[in-house]
Amino acid sequence: MFGQRVSDFEVAYQNGAHIAGSERWPDAWDRPAARFRAALQEKGRAELDIAYGDNPRHRYDLFLPEAKPKGLAVFVHGGYWMAFDKSTWSHLAAGALAHGFAVAMPSYRLAPEATIAEIARDVGAAISAAAGRIGGPIHLAGHSAGGHLVTRMACMDAPLPATVQARIAHVLSLSGVHDLRPIIRTDMRPTLRLDEETARAESPALLRPVDGTRLTCWAGGAERAEFRRQNALLANIWIGLGATTFAWEEPDRHHFDVIDDLADPASLLVRTWIG
Template sequence: MIYYSVDDWTNAYSNTIHIAGGDGWPALWTELAAAYRASAEANGRARLGLAYGDGERERFDLFLPAGEPEGLVVFVHGGYWSELDNSYWSHLAAGSIDSGYAVAIPGYSLCPAVRIAEITVQVAAAITRAAGMIAGPVHLAGHSAGGHLVTRMLAEQSPLGEAVARRIANTVSISGVHDLRPLMRTEVNDVLHLDVREAAAESPVLSVPRAGTRLLCWVGASERAEFRRQNALLANIWAGLGAETASYEEPDRHHFDVLDGLLTPHHPLTRALLGN
């Protein structure tokens, strides 16, 4: 009998130190994202810094396909709700754009200036604003903390309005954190300030999915055990609550390069996101 236990929760949720060359990933993303934004602007297919709220970070970038959009994809970035912004991820729109979809990539305020519950409300507002600009189905994707935020949109207690919620076709949580309670045992909680009440209220695994929810939980097979556990956890629980769910571990992918599938329209990750 093999028992699973965690002695060091901070280490269990640390990614960079366990990936060869992990420190280089933010710089790599910024270079690729800046090049993609510049190209999209030059072609008249980018609308940058669109406001969805009053806060400095309450902005999103919208990328448009060559023709009339088939629908909208919203990608929500990670960074433990306390780091990075939407400018790091622009290039990840490529696979969906090449498939004919518009892509919105929102920013949001960061902890500790706000609490996670406030970020959840901001993301709902960003999705609502973008959905008001683009007709058709809405597809949600999020990475790590962003995976948490997009799955929160699917819960019955979501701040997302019913009209927009009914338009959500597919959601993909990539390396998502769906149960926030373990994070109270990590050093990152020095910034998040999660307490028992908020961790429970903001954990998708402790909520009921909206009727019609279709969710894929996707993680790298080479990721930390906690991320793989969190990935399977939500798919398992929500399947028992009436949602259509699946979970998948992509071989030879870690917490950062697991996103690379979004770069091409033919990768299974992009195809699953768009329901192809």
């Protein structure tokens, strides 16, 4: 069966314009995130703006369970490597937190200040810093560009110490962009400073995963066709390189609400991530 040729990559990677009521976001994330942080701070279970580097954006928030953590869960936000920070997503820690995991949420430098390779190094540094605080297995999750960044951490040349990388038990990419080459054909290219060489060097789909990698690629069934293709792509390629992979499309979810169930401890998404 032949796929349909992409005639306009700019349109193919647009999300908000194709989601009914998209003007509700990011407020629909920001408000519950602020309430969640405030509640955890009152309980003494939130440590905010922990430095992992010298840049003002080299900060992460750490949310702690009631008992000793079973391990570390890390959520890396999206925004096409150009937008957002850790504060928009705090409420998404609720699911893993309820299962006894400490949850770290980092900010990182954004393009054009940083290249995608430099952003990946920021994420690696943030994960390493949090791993120095919390023992046990590490479960990574990332959304959109964050899906790219967490899968980048499972590559053999990832910007992580081997001791930290060896602790990664599972990587969950939510609507991730795993092959960066199509992004070259969008208006984001100059801001991201992306060319064929750098796209190839930073695309998880073109790199080899470390032995023993467990990967779940999860997208919404109502997403743009390119995100659904990217979702299936990495799982398909990495299983041929020895990883254990699973690809799933959640019916009726789009690019903005596909992450919502991370806040629900009973959801299939949370149980898949930390189970």
